Amino acid sequence: MNAADRAVLDDFHALSALGATEAGGVERQAATEADRQTREWLVDWLTTRGFTTTVDRIGNLFGLREWTPGAPFVLVGSHLDSQPRGGRYDGAYGVLAAAHAVQRVHERFASSGETPPFNAAVVNWFNEEGSRFKPSMMGSAVYTGKMPLEEALAVTDLDGVSVEEALARIGFLGEQDGPRAAFAAEIHIEQGRVLDKEGIQIGLVESNWAAHKYQISVVGAQSHTGSTVMADRQDALLGAARVIVAVRELVDRFPDTPLHTSAGQLFVHPNSPVVVAREAELHLDLRSESLEVLQEADAILNREFAAIEASTNVKIVKKSAHFWPVNPYQPEGVELAREAAEALGLSHRPMLTLAGHDSTNLKDIVPTVMLFVPSVEGISHNEHEFTHDEDICAGVNLLTEVVARLCRGDLRS
Amino acid sequence: MNAADRAVLDDFHALSALGATEAGGVERQAATEADRQTREWLVDWLTTRGFTTTVDRIGNLFGLREWTPGAPFVLVGSHLDSQPRGGRYDGAYGVLAAAHAVQRVHERFASSGETPPFNAAVVNWFNEEGSRFKPSMMGSAVYTGKMPLEEALAVTDLDGVSVEEALARIGFLGEQDGPRAAFAAEIHIEQGRVLDKEGIQIGLVESNWAAHKYQISVVGAQSHTGSTVMADRQDALLGAARVIVAVRELVDRFPDTPLHTSAGQLFVHPNSPVVVAREAELHLDLRSESLEVLQEADAILNREFAAIEASTNVKIVKKSAHFWPVNPYQPEGVELAREAAEALGLSHRPMLTLAGHDSTNLKDIVPTVMLFVPSVEGISHNEHEFTHDEDICAGVNLLTEVVARLCRGDLRS
Incomplete structure (x- = not known):
């Protein structure tokens, strides 16, 4: 293992100790004390290496490397x-990978003299x-203009604490806008078992699933x-119990096309x-x-709602809804990532993402690359989530290559 | 309407203002500030009239009239x-009715000179x-020895506050035992629609339903x-949703005998x-x-649990259970109440109680009389619970007669 890989793993180990749970997971919900500690850790990591840090009005935290003043x-x-x-x-893996990738790219440009x-x-x-x-996905939704800032700041938790208050309390309510984007990239664990089962190192995400x-x-x-x-x-x-059962039974009506309900x-x-x-x-x-x-599932569910209202003598009221269509990542970004993986000799395959990610928002404003590394047994949102160190390191290497190519303007039309 | 009836209704009106909700109900959960206010109101009512008040170690509040020192x-x-x-x-109706009934009995004995x-x-x-x-039914369970005092004091609410702390905070954690019981009586709204539908004024409760x-x-x-x-x-x-549905569907398997599940x-x-x-x-x-x-319902449910464990890939663990058998109130107490109702010209019928009451505990240690007055449309545990003033007053009159007879020793064997 080289020093760069070891640094990634050491940092990941340190990061995982913040908000750690007994069973080996973490609990760092947004704008809590554990979230603050993790943010402070990142600020410290970035400033030590000469990044400029800034926080926008919805608490997104940026570590900037500005080689060409004024450029996006x-x-x-x-x-x-x-x-x-x-x-x-x-x-957390994606943020740490981003920090290492941008730092490596910075060192590469510094040593080559390239701007x-x-x-x-x-x-x-x-x-x-x-x-x-x-x-x-609140922070990226506000950044990309999909959610009004004021609406996001006014959202409250179960104790009535607003986003604005919670961010102010942890010292991460900024007073300016974030930097202007030209491109975006994100790496994340797959949270499914496709890569793990097939023994493939990298997933190149082509599109998200539609979600309602x-x-x-x-x-x-x-x-x-x-x-x-x-x-x-x-x-x-x-x-409500009859609704939950009906929602689950929808899945069995579509034996040929995966439908996930919960x-x-x-x-x-x-x-x-x-x-x-x-x-x-x-x-x-x-x-x-x-x-x-x-x-079709939605239509069936609406008929089920009417049946449950009749059988159970209740009213079912729809309150709020968020809909994400199937929306591809830019194919030229997928191709750039594929070439980078090839160059590094990493096995890869195209994939869809079932989960939402911040990149799902970003791709709607700028060309965006989304990468997956394997999750052992696909376990996710669970303390037993696990990815092998080798895959962690391979992902950072690929992200570095992708970021270098994006910064060099390989996707410039 | 006579002055005694008017006093009951005026007091009930005053009592209903404590912890009142906008929709016409009350919210006075155990050992909360609203419960404290209501208790202070009762203490004031009792001491003003010369009752001696005392609080036992589980927060039961007693207003004593001791005509024969040392008697139970x-x-x-x-x-x-x-x-x-x-x-x-x-x-609340039952407590207020008790206060008026005991006070009237006291006045009756005072004027007749009877001890x-x-x-x-x-x-x-x-x-x-x-x-x-x-x-x-915690307070009456501790009083009757069915629940250990220490166990009850250690129970915590969702915020982790124990019964002991909560009672101490509102100033109602006593340091002595309650008075020794010879007999007990309770009046309550029916919480069902039998009396209301049949136009009968009084329910004479013969037994509780079995409950699991x-x-x-x-x-x-x-x-x-x-x-x-x-x-x-x-x-x-x-x-859990499948369990809730299975619990409801049990009811339909017993078309001939009412089974209530929830x-x-x-x-x-x-x-x-x-x-x-x-x-x-x-x-x-x-x-x-x-x-x-x-x-039989329990047995079916256990088979359903096994089926749900298999279909849903979960484990169902039974934690705690409380079982109340069908357990009659003493028939001589029912007969005493029937005679009292006859003497007052009140229509009456024998009944079962579906809900648990403190008297369900009391009857297991002393002969106990349980009376119902009608609930309009049977609405209960709901802000729209309602009983007509006329029924409120008739109930107090009957309870007075029952208490007088019990104090006189009509049930002494």
């Missing part, structure tokens, strides 16, 4: 925040996970679990053991590579 | 605590509702809602929108007048 930037990054009891790799036409910035995007503050996420409220009436006769009940939790978050009111619930708020998440399948 | 007491009461967004009548063989006490039993601290309440934990594995392939998921929330409380971990849940904790509640039906 290649934004290279991911996110340091995690799910509750999340894994060490998800997001590239584009600058580079390491980025830690704010609140990619969306567990404390909804929706997910929405919040519903099942409205019933509060009553006594013992004395209220069954026929009189309007049980919001029973309605309900991950449920709030019950009043949630007392002897009270039939008056309301249940549920977050639904449907994803497919086929827009047609997703639309 | 007729305990007359219910509970002032409420569900979240509960109704005004549930519990009854038994004393009387108004009681506000601690934490009947069980919404903040589980289980329900238990806590289960559905254990899965945390993963990513987007990228984890469906076959790999161990979705604890999906498992799941009122569910906690999901980590409860993040993009994470497949690793654990779901669920509180189940099955009740029937038939022990056989309840046992």
